[in-house]
Amino acid sequence: MNAMLAIIRRDLLMVMRRKSEVLTALFFFVIVSSLFPLGIGPEPALLRKIAPGVLWVGALLATMLGLQRMFAADHADGTLEQMAISPTPLVLLVLGKIVAHWLVSGLPLVLMAPVLGIQFDLDTGALGVLMLALLLGTPLLSLIGAIGAALTLGVRGGGVLLSLLVLPLYVPALIFGAGAVESHIAGLGAGGHLSLLAAILVMAAFFAPWAATAALRIALE
């Protein structure tokens, strides 16, 4: 447990020293979300309709940008090896890395989303649901993404390959996450979607760290 906190603290410390990492993902989120109205047209009714989907896809892509570096830097300088042979179970350390990744890449998106939502003319209720959905969904993205990041460690064409592996697995999160907001806007209540999203999150929290750990050990062999 101590070791897990130490990893989270270490990763956050390193991000503090190079703030650009947090900001790049965030700016990407903003830019991508802004491209859609530019491509589609500024009518408020249309924007309100596409907002949940657009913002969720933006969040997906922004998270994916940062996935590669989850393990790559540690792998390159040998600290990943040290983690693999540390007495602390590797799965706990991997969980720590995932939490740190979410804090750096996912949480800022959750906080930024309402601002972008206003650009799409969503009302406060919808903005609230959007934040809650992203709060449940972004950890899920980090968890699943960790598996992909671990599998593609040091592999040629890593970035694109990572996207190919991970995006199909992101589909349920996208469907339930965006669906929650759309459902709320349609007056049907977001409860169903959000509970399903939460259920998938719990399942992923149990299984994804193990899969990622197995993939890391394979990459280190």
Added chain:
Amino acid sequence: MNNRLINWFRFASPHTFYPLAGKMIPIFWVLAALFGGAGLWLSFFVAPTDATQGEGYRIIFIHVPTSWMSMFIYMVMAGWAAMGLSLNARLSSMMAQALAPTGALMAFLSLWTGAFWGKPMWGTWWVWDARLTSELILFFLYLGFMSLQASIDDPRRADKAGAIVALVGVVNVPIIYFSVKWWNTLHQGASVSINKSPSMAMTMLWGMLLMALCLWMYSIAVALTRVRAIILERESHTDWVKQLKEIKA
């Protein structure tokens, strides 16, 4: 009984499996031809013309079996990959690697025939119904598996990494299917779904079953051929491969 068990394990090495596979391949091609012949005859000549959809509906005799096979092959592939990972068995992983392209082909055919069905029926090449969309995602899962294995140079690492992808995929396929179904029913507009196909006459069902069996036999034949090629490639440094007459020639 004990003897039989030991006999099977004897074929778990690439060295002994190679000739066995060679002998089995022609049998499966013959079976594929037989089932295929019967299935196509049933589909084109015996099954009645549909009242609403005319002759064009006959494409389901390819579409549905290819969908079934794409799912089935994914399960089998994941099973072999899991065995290869847990037992550290090279041949099992090679089987998984051999099955993947065939599975991807089935998924692709399913999507393609789905489009060909959709166009005359509903005027569009693509329909975002639950089954087709899930099939598309399954196709991506196959591509991901194959790309990952192709990108990793060390064959053992490729085997194990692929196994993890396949297993994660197997767990996710039901979740993805469920979520897409949910999404589809929520957004169901006037679009007709391929699910709502005409009620099946027995002949139609038999036609699809026979075609499915044909594709199954075909897949086994092709997978065995491919695994023999993979064995030759990966074991090319061993003595027994160097002694084979097709290599010496």
Added chain:
Amino acid sequence: MLSAHGLTCVRGDRRLFVGLDLSVDAGEWLHVRGENGAGKTSLLRLLAGLSQPAEGEIRWCGQPIRDTDSTYRQNLLFFGHHGALKEDLTALENLAFAAAMDGVELQESNAMQALYRFGLKGREELPVRVLSAGQKRRVMLARLATRKAKLWVLDEPFTALDVKAVELLSVLISEHVAGGGMAVLTSHQTMPIPGGRVVQL
């Protein structure tokens, strides 16, 4: 206490070594020698538990390390080719993090003392990225001194060390071995440490 039986290592298509046996007991150290590509690093990684041998077994106190990895790892300190330092953190922070990973208590004063012993006085608060290659390797020495692990598995530990640092490391290893510790090293140099046996690959 550390023993290996019938180890076979395969990399790609090549069999690096077959049927290797070795053992190290308290107060002993092994010098693994061989040409480039003979499998020295692979052997050390097998001993560290990072990869699995194609055949054979590695045992710590009679138990296979695969079954008792936590106990084994508590007693193991491994250094590979990479320095295992985060460039953006300071030497002190790196040591503190390593200690947290290793599950040991490390007082800041002890860490500072170790860093001073190895000539890093005044540089302990700088990000490691500004240190020279030799200085970075000296942080490794500090970790060796503060970790108190029974078994040291070191891959080319003398790389990038100047004459003074080579001496410091040799003394460190001698003290460790004399005090009942064990070590397995690879190095192209002959090493001025008593009590070693050679394993030739």
